[in-house]
Structure formats: C-alpha cells, structure tokens
Amino acid sequence: MNAVLKPRVAFRPMQKDDLDTIVAIEQVIFPYPWTRGNFMDSLNAGHSCWVMQQDETIVGYAIVMMVLDEAHLLNISVAQAMQGRGLGRLLLEHVMQIGRQYGGLNMFLEVRPSNTSALRLYESMGFNEMAIRRNYYQAKHGREDAVLMGAAL
Template sequence: MSAVPKPQYQFRPMTADDLDAIMEIEPHIYSHPWTRGNFADSLKSAHNAWVLLHNEEIIGYALMMMVLDEAHLLNLSISKAYQKQGLGRLLLEHMISIAQTLNAANMFLEVRASNISAIALYENIGFNEMAVRRGYYPAHHGREDAILMGLAI
C-alpha cells in the first residue's frame, strides 16, 4: 500500500497583492460580495487578514477586527470548489487562535439567517446566538436578518 500525500494547506497574512485572487473568489460565493475597496480598506486599517493556501493557490481568506479585548470576524470565505471539506472550520480555528494570541476574551460575528451551513459550523465550534439584527444584509428582494453570534475564548 502506498502512502497518498495529504494536501498541503498553509496560512499567511493577506496583502494587497492577494486582492486579484480574492476578487476571483468573492463574487462566486456571495450574492452581495465585498468590493475590492472593502478589502483594501480592511488592509489599510490593519485588520487581521489571512489567506488559506493550497499548493500556493489562495482558496480561502478571513478578516478580523480587534476592538479592545473583542475580536470581530468580518469575513470568512472558502472558494466554492473547496467548500464542504472542513476548510472553513480550519480557517475559523486559525482565526480563533490569532484572536487568542491577541488576548481577545470574545469573538463576535454576524451571519445571514439563511446561511444554515455557516450557522451550523459556528455552533459546532461553540458560538452561541446572541441577537438578531433585523434587515442587516442587502438581499435580492429587500433586506435579510443577521444572526449575531459570540464565542468566549
């Protein structure tokens, strides 16, 4: 029996040079994607921004803002071709680890109420629903609620 090598995944900080690759992913996984400007502004604001690589290709990314001892997860995304393989969890655990090194006591995020798979991931990690933000997200027909979730870390 021969050993089959496992795919190699790596994390590294996001840079402005990554935005072309990110903008190839973002519109394919969100109905209302972030703009290039949203990502550039986050980088300029020195938010914690990371990419997940598979064989040097960006396949995921996450951005987090620190406010005192609170980590706010702003975006967590996995390329459509790599979804449903546990990579969202891998990236989320990486961001929680980063928050811990920055002495965060809690992590917060908003998620579309319709994003059942993301909600299940967050709950599986230990996030709890804290509130509903009515009409938080743009939608094709009006607005969509967000679920505010939190995790004590």
C-alpha cells in the first residue's frame, strides 16, 4: 500500500503578534509584498485572518473578506521553504470552509497570470476564470493583469 500522509498543521486566527513573522514571509515570496499596515488594516477591519502552523511555526496565512454571501480571498501565502508540500491546498481548503461557515456561497480571488502554480491549485480546487482585470498588479516593467477567479463554496 502506498499512502501519502497529509502534513500535520493547525489553523488559528491571526494575531498582531504574528505580523513580524508574516511580513518576513511576505517579503521573501512576493516582489511587491503586502506591508505590515496592510495586514493590520485587515485585522482591524475584522476580516477573517488565519495562520497555518506546523510545530508552532507559522508556515502560511490567509485573509478572507466577507461581503454578504461572498468570500473574497485577499491573500494566501505559504513560506517559500514550505512550498510544494500540499500546504497551500490545506490552507485554501480551510479558508473555503470558513467562507461556508460565514454563509458564503462563492469565493473570489485575483491571481497573476504569471503565477502558474497558484493557477493550477485554484483550478484543481474548482475555481474558474471569470474575467481579466487589466493592469491590476504592479510589475517590474509597468503593470500585470490579474485573472479574476471564482468558485462555489
């Protein structure tokens, strides 16, 4: 028998004390990272902010904004050293479940077309392309479009 074990992780609400670690992860994995202020604004606004831990170490985080029956995934990230292990899928499953618990019927997100690993993950989780947002993201040479995706919860 050839069984694949899921990584053992725990989820908990994000705290202000987590922001130093989160911002450090963000700065490594993104060319245009969120700032500490962006994360603080999300916490203060009451968005659904989560961290994923493995052995007490933060290995990922996600922020979901609920608007009526829609969940908008604002940020989902896994620490660079932990990528490629299925943690992004576990984190996405978690926040989709949270969206359902808050009464969400659909989840929406934007993703860079150049982020092919994220696109593959989202498609495998039932997200479909809905539109292109032109010049949405800052890029090294001007702006980059965003793919707007959505999935039923």
